Amino acid sequence: MAPNARFTVRRGAAKAAVSLTAVLALLATAEAAISITVLGSWSLSLGSGNLQGAAGSNLTATYTSATNQATMTVTGSYGNWSVSVLRIDSSWNANLVLSIRRTGTGSGTGTVSGGTSYLTVTTTNQTFLTGSGNVSGVPFQESLTGVSVSLGAATYSTTIQYTITGQ
């Protein structure tokens, strides 16, 4: 066998190994999943102290949470993403309207945009905001309207589901 032929085979194998390693590294990166965390629940307790006035008056109809009632963190991102929301009711009333908005940009190397106007959260998925990269502590504020004595003495509960889609 010619000496040059044996050298060519070894160099070609090395190049293939380097390429394969690079691709496998890329595959490992792609498999690191984007993740979303939302911290903070909202709980309201209403009674006679929430009446609009004296005996005969109704409950105040609208309640607003703290501006950072919930905070969102996105990790594992290396590109653009969007967050959608929907409501999953457990014991809700159709007269209650729950809305959400973003009140800040949080921190981190990523960016976030949209969602600064109240969005009514329905049982259908809706895009809430978008962004790119990793962000931490993005604050949300919530609003509840439609409260009335006609709802009776009861507890109403729902779950907001946040879904992030992206890279």
Added chain:
Amino acid sequence: MKTWKTFLMGTIITAAVSGLAFASATTTQTVTMQISSISVLGTTGNPATLAVSAPAQGGATPANPTTNTTYAQYTSTVATGVTRRLQANWGTTDGAPAGCSLLLTATPGTGTNQGTSAGQITMSSTATNIVTGIGSCATGTGATNGAQLAYTLSINTMTSLVAGDNHTVTITLTLTDS
């Protein structure tokens, strides 16, 4: 060999590109609102004095004086299946002028769950229903909102009336679970 390696590399790169495609994740947050039992009652003020006036014609019995310018106003929240009632009574030392009795009829507003009149009652020291079936409601706070309270001083025995026999009584209204 070269063709096979090219095919293999292409497959791996395709798989890698697929891994770069969009991924998704979800999380949730709970929102809860609790409305407690509310029972708040008030009135629009004191009724006018029930004064027995002379009849237009001698020999006739004076008319029973009445007043219906005051209202009971209430805000109520109850659990499903629960109702409340509005009751009235006066103190154990209260009473009507001799030969008379004090009657009360409460007529609730037409709003949902504001209740049903229990009809006319004769005032006593025993709490007696004047409105029943009150559910979750708010009567309103306007001058004519709520259950209208119609008081009548009924002259039962003309010959028992004593001129100047004036009585001031305190009527207690109570909103309570049925």
